[in-house]
Amino acid sequence: MTDTPPECTHWIGAERRYCRALERLRPYLPGLRCPAHTPAALQGRPEPVPGPGWPATAWTTPSPQSASALFDQRAIASGKRRAAAHTYRTARDAVRATPTRTDTQ
Ligand SMILES: [Zn+2]
Structure with missing residues (x-):
């Protein structure tokens, strides 16, 4: 070599x-x-200058899995998705407990 x-x-x-x-x-x-x-x-x-890197909040976004779980709860609570009666009540209460801007109640 x-x-x-x-x-x-x-x-x-x-x-x-x-x-x-x-x-x-x-x-x-x-x-x-x-x-x-x-x-x-x-x-x-x-020349590019060294920066602070990614913002500290870059990894605090909800994961797709937790987001889909929330959508699932909303679907059950709205009655669009079949579920047992106690699952429906639990989901309905959970969705009421987490209001969003799209809620009009
Ligand atoms: Zn050179």
């Missing part, structure tokens, strides 16, 4: 050679790049 130092892997087409800069390299999806040949620099755009 050849042991070459890390270098910029950008192909400079006009000069028909690789950049091969050795300093201030950073890894990008296309490979190691020097500051002059980052994907953003090649597109003439400013």
Whole structure:
């Protein structure tokens, strides 16, 4: 195996050679790049700045399973879905306990 130092892997087409800069390299999806040949620099755009990441509430949305369970309760409570009498009463009470903007009562 050849042991070459890390270098910029950008192909400079006009000069028909690789950049091969050795300093201030950073890894990008296309490979190691020097500051002059980052994907953003090649597109003439400013480098993206590190941000705070995803908002803290990103994972607090109800899961589809719990949402479908609520829809199921509403269907049972409305009588559109067949259920035992005690299941119907329980669902009706649960739906009444969780009013939404669509409720007109
Ligand atoms: Zn370069």
